[in-house]
Amino acid sequence: MSALAALRNLAFALTLGACAGSALANSYEAQLPPELSTSPHMCDYVACADVMPGADSFSERKGQPPYVEAYRSADGGKQLLGYVMLSTDITDIPAYSGKPVVTLIGMDTTGHFTGVKVLKHSEPILLLGIPEEALIEFNNQYLGKFVGDNIEIGRSRPEQDIIGLDAITGATVTVIAQNQVMMLSGGEVAKQVGILKPTIRPQAKFIDTGAKPSWQQLVEDGSVQRLTVAAEEVGLPHRGQPYIDLWFGYLNQPTVGRAVLGDGPYNSLMSRLGEGDHALFIVRSAGIESFKGSGFVRGGIYDRVQVRQERDAFTFRDTDYFNLYGIAAAGAPAFSESAIFIVRSGAFSAAYPWKLVFLANKMDKATGAKTFANFDTEYWLPATYMEGGHPEIVKPDPVWLKIWKERMVTIIAFTAFLVAIAVVYSQRDTLVRRSTRKNKWPVNAFKYVGWVISIGFVGFGLLAQPSITQVLTWFHALLFQWQWELFLSDPFIFIFWWFIIITVFLWGRGLFCGWACPFGSLSELLYKIGGWVG
Template sequence: MQALFQRWSHLLLLLMPLWLATGVSQAEPLADEQDMPALIKQIFPQATEIKPQLSDPPVWPVYQVTELIGYAFLSGDYVQLPGFSGAPYQLLIGIDRDGIYRGVRVLEHHEPIFLHGLGPEPMHRFTEQYPGLDLRQTIKITSAAVRNKASGSNVYIDGITKATASAIVLNESVMLSAVQAAQQLGLIPHRRTPAQVRADLQEPANWSRLVNEQWARELKLSEAKVDSAFANQPAAEPDTGDSFVELYFTYLNAPTIGRYLLGDEHYTRLIEQKLEPGEHAIAVLNTGPYSILGDSFVRGTPPDRLALEQNGIQIELRDLDFYSAVEPQLPADLPYFDEVRLFRIKSSAGFDPASPWTLKLVVSREQGYLRPDTIRTFAADYLLPERFFIISEQETVDNTPLWLQIWQQRAGKIAALLLGLTLLTAIILGHRWVTADARRFRLIRWGYLLYTLVFIGYITQGQLSITNLFTILQVVSGKVSGSILLIDPVIAILWCYVLLTLLLWGRGYFCGWLCPFGVLQEMVAELATRLKIRQKRIPWHIHRRVWGLKYVILAGLVVVSFYSLSAAERGAEVEPFKTAITMGFVREWPFVIYTGALLLAGLFVHKFFCRYLCPLGAAFAVLGHFHLFRWLPRRAECGSPCQLCTHRCGIRAIAPSGKINYRECIQCYECEVIYRDNHQCVPLINERKGKRKPSQLIAKAS
């Protein structure tokens, strides 16, 4: 047995230099300043001269002979958004004089998923999507499977699989720095601080007044006018023919308009319950065959057929789904409309209701599967009288933190995660009921383990890692901002939950229930049972010595992290989590062989990696050492004379004396199932046979 263990250890040690060498080769160096003209020429291949960098604003003017054709700039001169590692991207961005992206190049980054995982290629493919996009439009990240990303009012680009948070930060760095540079260059106007609605001003209103005063603007189109637009021909005058769309739109926050159109009760509900401070609402009323939403519209999402622009910049509209639960109370003099929809404008958009804005209707027509849809837009302007507002002339600044934007975008996954953690909490608190029946326990446990592997592991990429602990240490030491801990909402929520369970019950509920790679090892152990592969039992005295190896690995990585975070992240490849879960085994062969060797070892030694090598498990064992509850039930007969739980414990956390070592226990409840089963527990079997009454429950823990 000792010889077998030594052979596995030697194999793993031989593979370590291979993964370290692989990780080192992937670092992205920062380009030298003298290389900038050459890099800018890659973005502007027609350029004949790159002028020296200006100081205010910090840009490189780009010329073709004597004509100024655009500008290049570094994102770091405008924004410093921390990435997943805590350090910002440094991007070289090119825009032309019309505000169109000409190119984006990544000069420096410290994202672990690219440095020691995916490599730089997915990131470069991501940035190749920007040329031709307008910096005035909000760019959203979506799935590569979505077709016709530019056929509606929103612009979408493909995300990076397995690097969602890193891609979001990169995209935000591009957009925010480009808007700031364009404003300073005068390509787009600065925005003033949004005006506040005068809540005390309410004038008499009816539908005729709203239309006559242009507080409700009309956009009316005929079939002939739309057909003419797609044929690139002027519409015949007068514009006759069947109606295509007849819509009106209006601003609802103003009491004069909102109280008339919605009624006092619904207006109050809108302002006090549906809108957060600083948010705005508009109503769009439509009649005609062309829907403002479309057949594929999902309630509560941005509409692809409507776009709102202000100062040349598109502002996101999001459906309020206002009348889904209540009946509308529309005014009696309001004409009939097929569609009455309310849309929200978030406070982070910087929308100023006292400045002119434009609503656009987007019409698209398919040109065949292999050809992009053709789109045309039809617009109407809107402006309310200044007497409705309290106006400030100061420039507005969007202070919405990036982490909050990411949390809002991933609300669905957050809800599913919280639901799963609520279920686990119910299992923990009701563990006596769960373990009272062996079949019920097995169904519940394996059902939850599959949720952990599929949803937490592969769908949300929520595998916790020792590298997360490095980031926490960097925050504690003051080297990076604490907001970096919130960049990935799934990781942040899991850490909060795990730290709480560490305080209460120790390390077990992460290692035994919430670790996706731990689930893979459980599945390997189950496969070994089905294949009748006998588990090798390492002698107890050797087992006790070797489980300390993971604490040595943990100490080494923590020390290295204070000197070189990059080196610590490469050393953290001792964890196979990135290869098996994040990358799904699509990685360089040394990593795959190493991970495969660990899983193969699990066929013979239950959860080999968890027992002896996992630095994260060691960290949780240390952090959870002084937990409050040791509630796994024991009897006086446990360990003397009964050794059943000791032999059945796959993780070897029960000593021959019968005591449970909570530093190693993963709270799988297998021993508690035995404890409650009168066909397995020896004292209960004896009682059932009338030989002996079992002793009272005692807490027998180290």
């Protein structure tokens, strides 16, 4: 058998193996029962025991964001083993497909992960190129780890108290998103049940200016903020008005509180607050949705709005609600729904920025399924209303920026390689004229070196192989929801695609396919070797 024929057989075997691997996928675009996201009895629609070994009964959904308690029968009673949560009840962080990976997560009473099960994903790379078992093996790395640990993708760094997880080759963005889902979901429930303690922040000391700013002045200085959700953002057709349009602000500050409520109502409200209580107002000036929710019952939780301050979340019960009958500030908009909510926690501080989060039902245009989506706007009381102004805050870098900083040297080397082969390729006519029929090394020397670097450094080293699945993801993002953070999470693929787009317009596909593509370079090199071997 010739070497060339052997290479053909090898390629066929690899293709067959890839197809066999894809046949193992069973959660790709799986049809989940609609009750899974809405029913109080979540575990009637999914096998919660799969992520909580030893449990034989489960509670109804409780808390906000929701979770269920897992029990084991013991001595005629029930022993609490831990908590089970559905990731999409807590966060809608998208993976590379632009859709979240729906994950069932188990955590024991000490905050250690006991099980992880992917119920549904839309990652084409896990269908076409990488077996789904790779994602299962990745998730298994969380078992036994504490929810409060600093867990990141990549190598462990004990000196920084960072626990590293092995990524999935070729699916870096997917596992980065999954890590955020795991830690955020587990952390939210752990804080609710007391495993993780909230951060105690210094309280603000207010300055009463004695002024009565108008509504426009309150908006301009940031004392009143706006949160608008368009109908298209939740999968609905445009109806000439937003899905919801909210105005909100902080009322404890005397200047702001009196401007919004008026002197009498403000004094009455302050007299009703306990030590450490914080009052916020929300009004809806437009929209088809209610921020109070249609399913609210006495004794329950307002499940459409919550406040987040860094990693702490604050929800509202019926006892945290006061009526808001009007706004005193001149020029205030008309509103159809209003409320005053009370944050009853010493962990909350008006001196630091916080976010109002609105949880909406989002319709998936492709499947018609409904999921929860979070929309938020940041609020920070103006510095002029606080003694000493704003405290100094060092915000952590977003995940994508942290990756770029950590791999900056490699990114520079990769970019330099792409620039170098582009410069050489642009001079190919000059190099060809210097070549002869017997001596083609003026061209081949650069090409062969480029092949080796592309295969070894770009392909096996950086795993930066562009593929059609990434193109599909780009188109999906353009049609539904574009997020730069999603693509920036893999810097090498991001840079490579911009390189491809630019060079294809300049010279066609020859530079990428023949020089830069790791798979193309490997194919060409094997063909050359086969020809030399005979």
